[in-house]
Amino acid sequence: MPGTHRVRQMWISAVAVALVVSFSLSCSRNKAAESSIKVGVVLPITGREAKPGQYQREGIDLAIRQINQDGGVMVKELGQKLPIQEVFYDDSSDQAKSASLAERAMSSDGVIAVLGAYSTALGEAESVMPDRYQTPWISTGAAATTIFNHGYQYTFGTLSPTNLLGSTTAEYLGSLVDQGKLKKGLKIAMTLENTDHGVDYGRGIKQWIQDHPGYFNVVFSENFDLGSPDFSGLLQKVKGARADIFLADAHLQDYITMHRQYLQSGLAHQMISYGARGPEADARKAMGDGVDYIFAGIWWSKNLPYPQVKKFNEDYKAFAGHEPDSWYPAPAYDAVRALATAIESAGTLNKTAIRDALKNVDLKDSLLPGQELKFGANGQINTPFVIVENKPGGKVDIVYPKDAATGESIAPIPKH
Incomplete structure (x- = not known):
């Protein structure tokens, strides 16, 4: 029996040593990880x-x-x-x-x-x-x-959220009415990307207009697919709507494609926006002074x-x-x-x-x-959001809200 007891003690000691070694290795691995x-x-x-x-x-x-x-x-x-x-x-x-x-x-x-x-x-x-x-x-x-x-x-x-982008866009336009730069009752045409982003943007604009009757009327609203190579048909519908303000919700590449075709078609509105797109260097590079006076609602500005x-x-x-x-x-x-x-x-x-x-x-x-x-x-x-406006010479100003503004809104867009 004494021998059995000694074997049991040796076995317990061995297990204890093994556990200590295992724990040490585990800690070492965790530290490494x-x-x-x-x-x-x-x-x-x-x-x-x-x-x-x-x-x-x-x-x-x-x-x-x-x-x-x-x-x-x-x-x-x-x-x-x-x-x-x-x-x-x-x-x-x-x-x-x-x-x-x-x-x-x-x-x-x-x-x-x-x-x-x-x-x-x-x-x-x-x-x-x-x-x-x-x-x-x-x-x-x-x-x-x-x-x-x-x-x-x-x-x-x-x-x-994008609906805040839409409502801020409408609020900014409303502030231009309050300042006497735009008239009340102007007509808006909207083209919206066929995504939940486009839905939210349009909803934000329409909700603000509903809450502030008499400021604007939406006379045209249609969706488009992301990445479309040709917006000429859609822009012809915009032209037929005879709106005063053109608002689009578009990603960068669609903004460049759509606005290039907008310029080629001879369209002109008192105010133009492509949602959260407007001041990008690639757009200025592609269209030069054709992007002047476009305004955008953006999540941040370097200004x-x-x-x-x-x-x-x-x-x-x-x-x-x-x-x-x-x-x-x-x-x-x-x-x-x-x-x-x-x-x-x-x-x-x-x-x-x-x-x-x-x-x-x-x-x-x-x-x-x-x-x-x-x-x-x-x-x-x-x-x-802040609203920025492209100015001639590649300048971009924050124009809204007033406490963050680095320049005055130019509205309506000057006629050439």
């Missing part, structure tokens, strides 16, 4: 949305670089700062590929969050994945309300009078080799900052804890209009 914070980024760098996708990636990459240069993100649970490691995928502006790559990042790459999804179409495709894999997802370029109205718990976005915007403009130009183009890089930049803030607040790399912390993020020095970024109950922010 947590030498960085993996963040997925899915954006279009090729295809029809390549330019905005490039600008959004530059905003994300600049933020990551600055955070890492400062030592990384503090993770309290680990007692150290960790650098952000970007896991990047180009979705080629393709919906199916965008959804597949977001799924891959969440399921196979060990990321704690995914950023990206430029455009409503790509955002809608990706948005089904976050709750499935319980991984926070921040859309940096999709604003349609349908993305955020499903009750998803892991979905966030750094663009205000906002905030010290943090001035610094961002300088840092971005030094990093990317060119100035910020329209609004694209800023919401992406702030998305990274919001995520880093949430990680530090959560004190852990647990994805659900980070999700919970994102819901309480409050960036008081945001680049966006109003200088504060907070996610609403549905995960989407609700910062105000």
